[in-house]
Amino acid sequence: MPLTMTEKIFAAHAKEKSVRAGEIVTVRPDVVMLNDISGPFAFEPFRTMGATKVFDPDRVVLVADHFSPAKDVQSAEAIRILRDFGREQGIVHYYDSGNGGIEHAVLAEIGKVYPGALVFGADSHTCTAGALNASGIGFGSTDLAAALALGELWLRVPDAIRVDLEGSQAPYITGKDVILELIRRIGSDGALYAALEFGGPGLQALNVDERFAVANMAVEGGAETCIMEADDQVFAYAAAHGAPSGHAVAADAGATYRARQRIDLSALEPVVAVPPSPANGVPVSELKGTRVDQVYIGNCSNGTLTDLRQAASILRGRRVAPGVRLIVVPATHAIYRAAMREGLLDVISEAGASISVSTCGACFGGHMGILAKGETAVATTNRNFRGRMGDPEARVFLANAWVAAAAAVAGEIVHPGDVTAERKAVA
Protein backbone atom coordinates (compact mmCIF):
# COMPACT_ATOMS: atom_id res chain seq x y z
CA MET A 1 0.00 0.00 0.00
CA PRO A 2 1.33 3.47 -0.87
CA LEU A 3 2.25 5.54 2.19
CA THR A 4 2.60 9.21 3.11
CA MET A 5 5.87 10.56 4.53
CA THR A 6 4.32 10.71 8.00
CA GLU A 7 3.07 7.11 7.84
CA LYS A 8 6.61 6.02 6.94
CA ILE A 9 8.18 7.86 9.87
CA PHE A 10 5.57 6.47 12.27
CA ALA A 11 6.08 2.96 10.85
CA ALA A 12 9.83 3.21 11.40
CA HIS A 13 9.27 4.10 15.06
CA ALA A 14 6.20 2.01 15.94
CA LYS A 15 5.93 -1.25 17.82
CA GLU A 16 2.99 -2.30 15.65
CA LYS A 17 3.31 -3.86 12.20
CA SER A 18 0.44 -2.02 10.59
CA VAL A 19 0.75 1.75 10.64
CA ARG A 20 -1.93 3.52 8.65
CA ALA A 21 -3.68 6.85 9.15
CA GLY A 22 -6.34 6.59 11.86
CA GLU A 23 -4.73 3.70 13.73
CA ILE A 24 -3.50 4.11 17.28
CA VAL A 25 0.09 3.03 17.68
CA THR A 26 2.88 3.21 20.24
CA VAL A 27 5.95 5.00 18.92
CA ARG A 28 9.47 5.47 20.25
CA PRO A 29 10.95 8.92 19.59
CA ASP A 30 14.55 9.66 18.61
CA VAL A 31 14.64 12.69 20.88
CA VAL A 32 12.50 14.25 23.62
CA MET A 33 12.75 17.97 24.44
CA LEU A 34 11.42 20.02 27.37
CA ASN A 35 11.79 23.69 28.29
CA ASP A 36 11.79 25.83 31.44
CA ILE A 37 7.96 25.98 31.50
CA SER A 38 7.01 22.46 30.40
CA GLY A 39 9.96 20.70 32.07
CA PRO A 40 9.39 21.68 35.71
CA PHE A 41 5.68 20.84 35.15
CA ALA A 42 6.68 17.34 33.95
CA PHE A 43 9.18 16.28 36.59
CA GLU A 44 6.65 15.93 39.43
CA PRO A 45 4.37 13.56 37.45
CA PHE A 46 7.54 11.75 36.27
CA ARG A 47 8.41 10.99 39.90
CA THR A 48 4.80 10.27 40.93
CA MET A 49 4.68 7.69 38.14
CA GLY A 50 7.40 5.89 40.05
CA ALA A 51 10.10 6.63 37.49
CA THR A 52 13.62 7.32 38.70
CA LYS A 53 15.65 7.35 35.47
CA VAL A 54 14.89 8.78 32.04
CA PHE A 55 14.75 6.19 29.26
CA ASP A 56 17.97 7.44 27.62
CA PRO A 57 19.78 10.60 28.80
CA ASP A 58 21.37 11.12 25.38
CA ARG A 59 17.93 11.33 23.77
CA VAL A 60 16.71 14.06 26.13
CA VAL A 61 17.29 17.76 25.45
CA LEU A 62 16.51 20.46 28.02
CA VAL A 63 16.36 24.12 26.95
CA ALA A 64 15.82 27.10 29.24
CA ASP A 65 14.34 29.56 26.76
CA HIS A 66 10.93 30.94 27.73
CA PHE A 67 11.89 33.00 30.76
CA SER A 68 15.67 32.84 30.27
CA PRO A 69 17.61 34.82 31.38
CA ALA A 70 15.39 34.54 34.45
CA LYS A 71 13.08 37.54 34.73
CA ASP A 72 12.20 37.07 38.41
CA VAL A 73 12.65 34.72 41.36
CA GLN A 74 9.88 32.34 40.24
CA SER A 75 11.34 31.89 36.77
CA ALA A 76 14.84 31.53 38.23
CA GLU A 77 13.45 28.72 40.38
CA ALA A 78 11.88 27.03 37.34
CA ILE A 79 15.16 27.18 35.43
CA ARG A 80 16.99 25.79 38.46
CA ILE A 81 14.55 22.83 38.57
CA LEU A 82 15.23 22.18 34.86
CA ARG A 83 19.01 22.40 35.34
CA ASP A 84 18.96 20.19 38.46
CA PHE A 85 16.90 17.52 36.70
CA GLY A 86 19.47 17.48 33.89
CA ARG A 87 22.35 17.06 36.35
CA GLU A 88 20.54 14.39 38.35
CA GLN A 89 19.72 12.40 35.21
CA GLY A 90 23.09 12.81 33.50
CA ILE A 91 21.55 14.75 30.59
CA VAL A 92 24.38 16.50 28.76
CA HIS A 93 22.11 18.35 26.32
CA TYR A 94 21.21 21.24 28.60
CA TYR A 95 21.08 24.70 27.02
CA ASP A 96 20.64 28.15 28.52
CA SER A 97 21.67 31.73 27.80
CA GLY A 98 25.12 31.82 26.27
CA ASN A 99 25.00 28.46 24.51
CA GLY A 100 21.35 27.91 23.64
CA GLY A 101 18.44 29.98 22.48
CA ILE A 102 14.91 29.10 21.44
CA GLU A 103 14.43 25.35 21.72
CA HIS A 104 13.23 24.44 18.21
CA ALA A 105 16.08 26.35 16.58
CA VAL A 106 18.57 24.91 19.09
CA LEU A 107 17.40 21.34 18.50
CA ALA A 108 18.14 21.57 14.78
CA GLU A 109 21.45 23.36 15.37
CA ILE A 110 22.76 20.63 17.66
CA GLY A 111 22.04 17.93 15.09
CA LYS A 112 19.10 16.28 16.84
CA VAL A 113 16.79 16.85 13.86
CA TYR A 114 17.51 14.97 10.65
CA PRO A 115 15.68 13.16 7.83
CA GLY A 116 13.40 10.43 9.11
CA ALA A 117 13.67 11.44 12.78
CA LEU A 118 10.72 11.38 15.18
CA VAL A 119 10.92 14.33 17.57
CA PHE A 120 8.79 14.79 20.72
CA GLY A 121 8.68 18.17 22.42
CA ALA A 122 6.71 19.58 25.31
CA ASP A 123 5.90 22.62 23.22
CA SER A 124 3.36 23.07 20.47
CA HIS A 125 5.91 24.37 17.94
CA THR A 126 7.87 21.10 17.89
CA CYS A 127 6.44 20.69 14.37
CA THR A 128 9.29 23.01 13.26
CA ALA A 129 11.37 19.82 12.81
CA GLY A 130 9.36 19.04 9.68
CA ALA A 131 11.59 21.37 7.65
CA LEU A 132 14.35 18.74 7.81
CA ASN A 133 12.18 15.81 6.65
CA ALA A 134 11.57 14.81 10.28
CA SER A 135 8.27 14.56 12.15
CA GLY A 136 8.06 16.82 15.21
CA ILE A 137 5.12 16.43 17.57
CA GLY A 138 4.07 18.72 20.41
CA PHE A 139 2.74 17.50 23.75
CA GLY A 140 1.93 18.71 27.23
CA SER A 141 4.02 17.98 30.30
CA THR A 142 2.38 14.81 31.63
CA ASP A 143 2.63 13.14 28.22
CA LEU A 144 6.33 13.90 28.11
CA ALA A 145 6.76 12.75 31.70
CA ALA A 146 5.47 9.38 30.45
CA ALA A 147 7.78 9.58 27.42
CA LEU A 148 10.76 10.26 29.71
CA ALA A 149 9.77 7.28 31.86
CA LEU A 150 8.88 4.78 29.12
CA GLY A 151 10.64 6.01 25.99
CA GLU A 152 7.35 5.74 24.12
CA LEU A 153 3.85 7.20 23.79
CA TRP A 154 0.59 6.35 22.08
CA LEU A 155 -0.36 8.37 19.00
CA ARG A 156 -3.07 8.24 16.42
CA VAL A 157 -1.39 8.08 13.02
CA PRO A 158 -2.50 11.33 11.40
CA ASP A 159 -3.99 11.51 7.96
CA ALA A 160 -2.23 13.98 5.69
CA ILE A 161 -2.87 17.14 3.74
CA ARG A 162 -0.54 17.49 0.79
CA VAL A 163 0.69 21.00 -0.05
CA ASP A 164 2.50 21.48 -3.36
CA LEU A 165 4.55 24.63 -3.78
CA GLU A 166 5.11 25.99 -7.26
CA GLY A 167 6.95 28.85 -8.87
CA SER A 168 9.69 31.01 -7.43
CA GLN A 169 9.38 33.81 -4.95
CA ALA A 170 8.50 37.33 -5.93
CA PRO A 171 10.52 40.00 -4.05
CA TYR A 172 9.75 40.19 -0.31
CA ILE A 173 7.98 36.80 -0.27
CA THR A 174 9.21 34.35 2.36
CA GLY A 175 8.24 31.12 4.07
CA LYS A 176 6.10 33.17 6.45
CA ASP A 177 3.86 34.21 3.57
CA VAL A 178 3.48 30.62 2.39
CA ILE A 179 2.25 29.40 5.77
CA LEU A 180 0.07 32.46 6.48
CA GLU A 181 -1.54 31.97 3.06
CA LEU A 182 -2.12 28.27 3.73
CA ILE A 183 -3.67 28.88 7.15
CA ARG A 184 -5.79 31.68 5.71
CA ARG A 185 -7.20 29.14 3.25
CA ILE A 186 -7.77 26.19 5.59
CA GLY A 187 -8.51 28.02 8.87
CA SER A 188 -7.01 27.51 12.30
CA ASP A 189 -8.52 24.03 12.61
CA GLY A 190 -8.33 23.13 8.92
CA ALA A 191 -5.59 20.59 9.60
CA LEU A 192 -6.90 19.41 12.99
CA TYR A 193 -5.20 16.11 13.93
CA ALA A 194 -3.58 15.93 10.47
CA ALA A 195 -0.05 16.04 9.12
CA LEU A 196 0.82 18.83 6.69
CA GLU A 197 3.10 17.38 4.01
CA PHE A 198 4.96 19.84 1.77
CA GLY A 199 6.61 19.18 -1.55
CA GLY A 200 6.74 20.32 -5.13
CA PRO A 201 9.27 22.31 -7.13
CA GLY A 202 8.57 25.54 -5.24
CA LEU A 203 9.85 24.04 -1.99
CA GLN A 204 13.40 24.24 -3.30
CA ALA A 205 13.03 27.98 -3.78
CA LEU A 206 12.84 28.30 0.02
CA ASN A 207 16.05 27.97 2.00
CA VAL A 208 16.09 25.86 5.17
CA ASP A 209 15.50 28.90 7.41
CA GLU A 210 12.37 29.79 5.46
CA ARG A 211 11.19 26.18 5.62
CA PHE A 212 11.50 26.32 9.41
CA ALA A 213 9.09 29.28 9.33
CA VAL A 214 6.58 27.25 7.33
CA ALA A 215 6.83 24.07 9.41
CA ASN A 216 6.75 26.01 12.70
CA MET A 217 3.24 27.31 12.11
CA ALA A 218 1.68 24.00 11.02
CA VAL A 219 0.14 23.82 14.49
CA GLU A 220 -1.62 27.15 13.86
CA GLY A 221 -3.69 25.23 11.34
CA GLY A 222 -4.38 22.60 14.01
CA ALA A 223 -1.91 20.08 12.59
CA GLU A 224 -0.43 17.32 14.71
CA THR A 225 2.79 17.40 12.72
CA CYS A 226 4.37 18.57 9.50
CA ILE A 227 6.95 17.21 7.11
CA MET A 228 8.72 18.43 4.00
CA GLU A 229 10.43 16.52 1.23
CA ALA A 230 14.19 16.18 1.66
CA ASP A 231 16.62 17.71 -0.85
CA ASP A 232 20.30 18.67 -1.04
CA GLN A 233 19.73 21.71 1.18
CA VAL A 234 18.31 19.47 3.91
CA PHE A 235 21.17 16.96 3.70
CA ALA A 236 23.72 19.80 3.70
CA TYR A 237 22.09 21.37 6.77
CA ALA A 238 22.07 18.07 8.67
CA ALA A 239 25.70 17.36 7.77
CA ALA A 240 26.83 20.87 8.71
CA HIS A 241 25.25 20.47 12.14
CA GLY A 242 26.71 17.07 12.90
CA ALA A 243 23.41 15.21 12.52
CA PRO A 244 23.22 11.57 11.43
CA SER A 245 22.39 11.21 7.74
CA GLY A 246 19.12 9.58 8.84
CA HIS A 247 16.65 7.79 6.62
CA ALA A 248 14.94 10.28 4.35
CA VAL A 249 11.31 9.53 3.55
CA ALA A 250 9.41 10.34 0.37
CA ALA A 251 5.71 9.95 -0.22
CA ASP A 252 4.67 7.04 -2.42
CA ALA A 253 2.79 7.77 -5.61
CA GLY A 254 -0.83 7.02 -4.85
CA ALA A 255 -0.59 7.80 -1.11
CA THR A 256 -3.92 8.88 0.34
CA TYR A 257 -4.50 12.50 1.38
CA ARG A 258 -7.39 14.11 3.24
CA ALA A 259 -7.01 17.17 1.02
CA ARG A 260 -4.59 18.90 -1.34
CA GLN A 261 -3.47 22.50 -1.71
CA ARG A 262 -1.31 24.26 -4.30
CA ILE A 263 0.49 27.50 -3.59
CA ASP A 264 2.18 29.46 -6.37
CA LEU A 265 5.02 31.44 -4.77
CA SER A 266 5.21 33.83 -7.70
CA ALA A 267 1.57 34.88 -7.22
CA LEU A 268 1.82 35.83 -3.54
CA GLU A 269 1.88 39.31 -2.06
CA PRO A 270 3.34 39.56 1.49
CA VAL A 271 0.64 38.30 3.88
CA VAL A 272 -0.15 39.90 7.24
CA ALA A 273 -2.35 38.10 9.81
CA VAL A 274 -4.78 40.45 11.53
CA PRO A 275 -5.44 39.81 15.24
CA PRO A 276 -6.71 37.72 16.93
CA SER A 277 -5.95 34.75 14.65
CA PRO A 278 -3.03 33.57 12.52
CA ALA A 279 -5.74 32.53 10.03
CA ASN A 280 -6.73 36.16 9.38
CA GLY A 281 -4.20 36.74 6.60
CA VAL A 282 -4.65 39.65 4.19
CA PRO A 283 -2.31 41.15 1.57
CA VAL A 284 -0.06 43.75 3.21
CA SER A 285 -1.41 46.50 0.96
CA GLU A 286 -4.86 46.19 2.58
CA LEU A 287 -3.39 47.27 5.91
CA LYS A 288 -1.35 50.19 4.61
CA GLY A 289 -1.34 53.06 7.08
CA THR A 290 -1.97 51.00 10.23
CA ARG A 291 0.12 52.78 12.89
CA VAL A 292 2.47 50.68 14.99
CA ASP A 293 3.99 51.17 18.45
CA GLN A 294 6.34 48.19 18.45
CA VAL A 295 7.95 45.84 15.97
CA TYR A 296 9.29 42.47 17.15
CA ILE A 297 11.58 40.43 14.91
CA GLY A 298 12.40 37.05 16.41
CA ASN A 299 10.83 33.82 17.79
CA CYS A 300 11.09 30.14 16.86
CA SER A 301 9.61 30.69 13.41
CA ASN A 302 11.37 33.85 12.25
CA GLY A 303 14.46 34.61 14.30
CA THR A 304 16.85 32.98 11.80
CA LEU A 305 19.91 34.43 10.12
CA THR A 306 17.81 34.77 6.95
CA ASP A 307 15.29 36.92 8.84
CA LEU A 308 18.05 39.09 10.29
CA ARG A 309 19.53 39.57 6.80
CA GLN A 310 16.12 40.59 5.46
CA ALA A 311 15.59 43.03 8.31
CA ALA A 312 19.08 44.48 7.96
CA SER A 313 18.65 45.05 4.24
CA ILE A 314 15.64 47.27 4.98
CA LEU A 315 17.26 48.98 7.98
CA ARG A 316 20.63 49.70 6.36
CA GLY A 317 21.00 53.46 6.19
CA ARG A 318 17.50 54.04 7.57
CA ARG A 319 16.12 54.90 11.00
CA VAL A 320 13.35 53.40 13.10
CA ALA A 321 10.47 55.90 13.01
CA PRO A 322 10.13 58.22 16.02
CA GLY A 323 7.89 56.69 18.70
CA VAL A 324 8.35 53.14 17.44
CA ARG A 325 10.26 50.48 19.39
CA LEU A 326 12.05 47.84 17.33
CA ILE A 327 13.10 44.70 19.24
CA VAL A 328 15.22 42.12 17.43
CA VAL A 329 15.75 38.68 18.93
CA PRO A 330 18.14 36.27 17.20
CA ALA A 331 16.66 32.81 17.83
CA THR A 332 19.89 31.27 19.11
CA HIS A 333 23.27 32.24 20.45
CA ALA A 334 24.88 30.81 17.32
CA ILE A 335 22.63 32.95 15.08
CA TYR A 336 23.46 35.98 17.24
CA ARG A 337 27.17 35.39 16.72
CA ALA A 338 26.80 34.75 12.99
CA ALA A 339 24.81 37.98 12.64
CA MET A 340 27.49 39.82 14.57
CA ARG A 341 30.24 38.50 12.31
CA GLU A 342 28.27 39.56 9.23
CA GLY A 343 27.81 43.04 10.62
CA LEU A 344 24.03 42.67 10.66
CA LEU A 345 23.68 43.52 14.34
CA ASP A 346 25.58 46.76 13.78
CA VAL A 347 23.26 47.76 10.95
CA ILE A 348 20.18 46.85 12.98
CA SER A 349 21.44 48.60 16.09
CA GLU A 350 22.47 51.73 14.20
CA ALA A 351 18.94 52.01 12.85
CA GLY A 352 17.67 52.33 16.42
CA ALA A 353 16.68 48.76 17.28
CA SER A 354 17.34 47.10 20.60
CA ILE A 355 18.85 43.65 20.18
CA SER A 356 17.79 41.08 22.74
CA VAL A 357 19.48 37.99 24.07
CA SER A 358 18.02 34.83 22.49
CA THR A 359 14.77 34.02 24.33
CA CYS A 360 11.09 33.27 23.71
CA GLY A 361 10.70 36.61 25.45
CA ALA A 362 7.69 38.72 24.56
CA CYS A 363 6.31 36.38 21.89
CA PHE A 364 4.20 34.57 24.50
CA GLY A 365 3.80 37.55 26.83
CA GLY A 366 6.68 36.50 29.04
CA HIS A 367 9.12 39.42 29.18
CA MET A 368 11.39 41.69 27.09
CA GLY A 369 8.81 43.68 25.16
CA ILE A 370 5.30 43.28 26.60
CA LEU A 371 2.54 45.41 25.05
CA ALA A 372 0.39 47.92 26.94
CA LYS A 373 -3.36 48.36 26.55
CA GLY A 374 -4.28 49.72 23.14
CA GLU A 375 -0.81 49.27 21.62
CA THR A 376 -0.24 47.82 18.17
CA ALA A 377 2.66 45.61 17.18
CA VAL A 378 3.93 43.96 14.04
CA ALA A 379 5.69 40.71 14.95
CA THR A 380 7.39 37.91 13.03
CA THR A 381 6.05 35.54 15.71
CA ASN A 382 3.47 32.79 15.23
CA ARG A 383 0.50 33.79 17.39
CA ASN A 384 -1.58 36.95 17.62
CA PHE A 385 -4.26 35.67 20.02
CA ARG A 386 -5.99 38.08 22.37
CA GLY A 387 -3.50 39.05 25.08
CA ARG A 388 -0.72 36.91 23.60
CA MET A 389 2.00 39.59 23.93
CA GLY A 390 0.57 41.43 26.92
CA ASP A 391 -2.62 43.37 27.53
CA PRO A 392 -5.79 41.75 26.12
CA GLU A 393 -6.49 44.99 24.27
CA ALA A 394 -3.11 45.13 22.53
CA ARG A 395 -3.04 44.07 18.86
CA VAL A 396 -0.42 41.89 17.17
CA PHE A 397 -0.11 41.67 13.36
CA LEU A 398 1.97 38.72 12.14
CA ALA A 399 4.26 39.28 9.17
CA ASN A 400 7.59 38.35 7.60
CA ALA A 401 10.84 40.13 8.55
CA TRP A 402 10.82 42.40 5.46
CA VAL A 403 7.36 43.69 6.33
CA ALA A 404 8.22 44.00 10.02
CA ALA A 405 11.38 46.02 9.38
CA ALA A 406 9.55 48.21 6.86
CA ALA A 407 6.85 48.91 9.48
CA ALA A 408 9.52 49.95 11.97
CA VAL A 409 10.97 52.44 9.49
CA ALA A 410 7.63 53.80 8.25
CA GLY A 411 5.89 53.77 11.65
CA GLU A 412 2.99 52.03 9.96
CA ILE A 413 2.25 48.87 8.01
CA VAL A 414 3.54 49.28 4.49
CA HIS A 415 4.72 47.13 1.60
CA PRO A 416 8.50 46.78 2.02
CA GLY A 417 8.87 47.67 -1.65
CA ASP A 418 7.46 51.13 -0.86
CA VAL A 419 10.19 51.75 1.71
CA THR A 420 13.00 50.70 -0.60
CA ALA A 421 11.48 52.58 -3.56
CA GLU A 422 11.57 55.83 -1.57
CA ARG A 423 15.35 55.65 -1.40
CA LYS A 424 15.57 55.19 -5.15
CA ALA A 425 13.23 58.10 -5.76
CA VAL A 426 15.35 60.40 -3.58
CA ALA A 427 18.53 59.26 -5.32
Added chain:
Amino acid sequence: MIGGVIHKFGDHVDTDVILPGRYLVLREPQELAKHCLEGLDPTFTARVKPGDFVVAGRNFGSGSSREHAPVALKAVGVGCIVAASFARIFYRNAINIGLPVITCPDFARDAKNGASAQIDMASGRIEYQGHVYHGEGLPSAIRAIVDAGGLVPYVQQRLSTLA
Protein backbone atom coordinates in the same frame (compact mmCIF):
# COMPACT_ATOMS: atom_id res chain seq x y z
CA MET B 1 -25.04 11.78 36.22
CA ILE B 2 -23.83 15.09 37.55
CA GLY B 3 -25.59 18.39 37.12
CA GLY B 4 -24.04 21.77 36.53
CA VAL B 5 -24.47 25.23 35.08
CA ILE B 6 -23.27 25.89 31.54
CA HIS B 7 -20.64 28.56 30.85
CA LYS B 8 -20.78 29.05 27.11
CA PHE B 9 -17.86 30.17 24.93
CA GLY B 10 -17.29 30.44 21.20
CA ASP B 11 -14.93 28.83 18.68
CA HIS B 12 -11.12 28.68 18.90
CA VAL B 13 -10.77 29.39 22.63
CA ASP B 14 -6.97 29.26 22.82
CA THR B 15 -4.78 28.36 25.77
CA ASP B 16 -3.38 31.90 25.88
CA VAL B 17 -6.78 33.24 26.94
CA ILE B 18 -7.39 30.24 29.24
CA LEU B 19 -4.11 30.88 31.06
CA PRO B 20 -2.14 33.95 29.87
CA GLY B 21 1.61 33.47 29.36
CA ARG B 22 2.65 35.83 32.13
CA TYR B 23 1.31 33.30 34.69
CA LEU B 24 3.39 30.40 33.37
CA VAL B 25 5.88 30.99 36.18
CA LEU B 26 3.16 29.50 38.46
CA ARG B 27 2.83 25.74 39.00
CA GLU B 28 0.45 25.32 41.95
CA PRO B 29 -3.05 24.36 40.68
CA GLN B 30 -4.83 26.71 43.12
CA GLU B 31 -2.63 29.63 42.01
CA LEU B 32 -3.35 28.84 38.35
CA ALA B 33 -7.09 28.56 39.11
CA LYS B 34 -7.19 32.25 40.11
CA HIS B 35 -6.38 33.23 36.51
CA CYS B 36 -8.52 30.68 34.65
CA LEU B 37 -9.96 32.17 31.44
CA GLU B 38 -8.77 35.59 32.57
CA GLY B 39 -7.76 36.55 29.04
CA LEU B 40 -11.31 36.11 27.75
CA ASP B 41 -13.58 36.69 30.74
CA PRO B 42 -12.02 38.10 33.94
CA THR B 43 -15.31 37.44 35.83
CA PHE B 44 -15.27 33.69 35.13
CA THR B 45 -13.47 32.63 38.32
CA ALA B 46 -15.98 34.58 40.43
CA ARG B 47 -18.99 33.01 38.65
CA VAL B 48 -17.97 29.38 38.24
CA LYS B 49 -19.14 26.85 40.85
CA PRO B 50 -17.59 23.42 41.45
CA GLY B 51 -19.02 20.93 38.97
CA ASP B 52 -20.09 23.53 36.39
CA PHE B 53 -19.62 22.86 32.69
CA VAL B 54 -17.65 24.79 30.11
CA VAL B 55 -19.31 24.43 26.72
CA ALA B 56 -17.60 25.78 23.62
CA GLY B 57 -17.48 25.59 19.84
CA ARG B 58 -14.75 24.33 17.55
CA ASN B 59 -11.06 23.86 18.34
CA PHE B 60 -11.24 24.42 22.09
CA GLY B 61 -7.79 24.72 23.69
CA SER B 62 -5.92 25.61 20.50
CA GLY B 63 -2.43 27.04 20.47
CA SER B 64 0.18 26.57 23.16
CA SER B 65 0.69 23.12 24.69
CA ARG B 66 0.75 24.58 28.22
CA GLU B 67 -0.76 22.02 30.55
CA HIS B 68 -1.31 24.90 32.98
CA ALA B 69 -4.52 25.62 31.00
CA PRO B 70 -6.41 22.35 31.71
CA VAL B 71 -4.92 22.27 35.22
CA ALA B 72 -6.40 25.74 35.87
CA LEU B 73 -9.81 24.65 34.53
CA LYS B 74 -9.78 21.55 36.72
CA ALA B 75 -8.55 23.42 39.80
CA VAL B 76 -11.21 26.12 39.47
CA GLY B 77 -13.80 23.34 39.68
CA VAL B 78 -14.95 22.81 36.08
CA GLY B 79 -16.63 19.38 36.06
CA CYS B 80 -16.54 18.76 32.32
CA ILE B 81 -15.78 20.55 29.08
CA VAL B 82 -18.03 19.84 26.12
CA ALA B 83 -16.97 21.24 22.76
CA ALA B 84 -17.76 20.80 19.09
CA SER B 85 -14.08 19.84 18.70
CA PHE B 86 -10.88 20.05 20.72
CA ALA B 87 -7.36 21.02 19.72
CA ARG B 88 -5.21 17.92 19.83
CA ILE B 89 -2.68 18.76 22.56
CA PHE B 90 -5.30 20.22 24.90
CA TYR B 91 -7.43 17.11 24.49
CA ARG B 92 -4.54 14.82 25.42
CA ASN B 93 -3.57 17.03 28.35
CA ALA B 94 -7.12 16.98 29.72
CA ILE B 95 -7.34 13.18 29.48
CA ASN B 96 -3.92 12.87 31.09
CA ILE B 97 -4.77 14.98 34.14
CA GLY B 98 -8.28 13.53 34.57
CA LEU B 99 -10.30 16.55 33.40
CA PRO B 100 -13.42 15.17 31.66
CA VAL B 101 -13.79 16.29 28.03
CA ILE B 102 -16.62 15.34 25.69
CA THR B 103 -16.85 16.05 21.97
CA CYS B 104 -20.49 16.75 21.06
CA PRO B 105 -21.16 19.32 18.31
CA ASP B 106 -24.97 19.19 18.68
CA PHE B 107 -24.96 20.00 22.39
CA ALA B 108 -22.21 22.60 21.86
CA ARG B 109 -24.56 24.29 19.38
CA ASP B 110 -27.74 24.09 21.46
CA ALA B 111 -26.41 24.82 24.96
CA LYS B 112 -27.27 28.25 26.37
CA ASN B 113 -25.11 30.20 28.77
CA GLY B 114 -26.41 29.99 32.35
CA ALA B 115 -28.73 27.01 31.73
CA SER B 116 -28.25 23.66 33.49
CA ALA B 117 -27.45 20.23 32.09
CA GLN B 118 -26.89 16.71 33.39
CA ILE B 119 -23.89 14.74 32.15
CA ASP B 120 -22.83 11.14 32.61
CA MET B 121 -19.06 11.24 32.17
CA ALA B 122 -18.57 7.52 31.66
CA SER B 123 -21.05 7.19 28.79
CA GLY B 124 -20.89 10.74 27.40
CA ARG B 125 -24.69 11.02 27.73
CA ILE B 126 -25.94 14.59 28.13
CA GLU B 127 -29.46 15.60 29.20
CA TYR B 128 -30.45 19.17 28.47
CA GLN B 129 -33.90 20.79 28.34
CA GLY B 130 -35.67 17.52 27.60
CA HIS B 131 -33.21 16.43 24.92
CA VAL B 132 -30.61 13.68 25.11
CA TYR B 133 -27.23 14.04 23.39
CA HIS B 134 -24.46 11.49 23.00
CA GLY B 135 -20.82 12.57 23.03
CA GLU B 136 -18.29 10.79 20.85
CA GLY B 137 -16.85 7.62 22.37
CA LEU B 138 -13.18 7.12 23.11
CA PRO B 139 -10.91 4.55 21.44
CA SER B 140 -10.12 1.69 23.85
CA ALA B 141 -6.46 2.69 24.21
CA ILE B 142 -7.52 6.11 25.50
CA ARG B 143 -10.41 4.71 27.53
CA ALA B 144 -7.83 2.74 29.53
CA ILE B 145 -6.06 5.98 30.53
CA VAL B 146 -9.35 7.59 31.56
CA ASP B 147 -10.37 4.50 33.53
CA ALA B 148 -7.05 4.48 35.37
CA GLY B 149 -7.78 8.06 36.49
CA GLY B 150 -5.27 9.75 34.18
CA LEU B 151 -1.85 9.13 32.70
CA VAL B 152 0.08 9.30 35.99
CA PRO B 153 -1.72 6.35 37.65
CA TYR B 154 -1.79 4.56 34.27
CA VAL B 155 2.01 4.70 33.91
CA GLN B 156 2.37 3.98 37.62
CA GLN B 157 0.53 0.68 37.07
CA ARG B 158 2.65 -0.12 34.02
CA LEU B 159 5.95 0.61 35.76
CA SER B 160 4.97 -1.42 38.81
CA THR B 161 4.18 -4.46 36.65
CA LEU B 162 7.50 -4.05 34.81
CA ALA B 163 9.42 -3.96 38.09
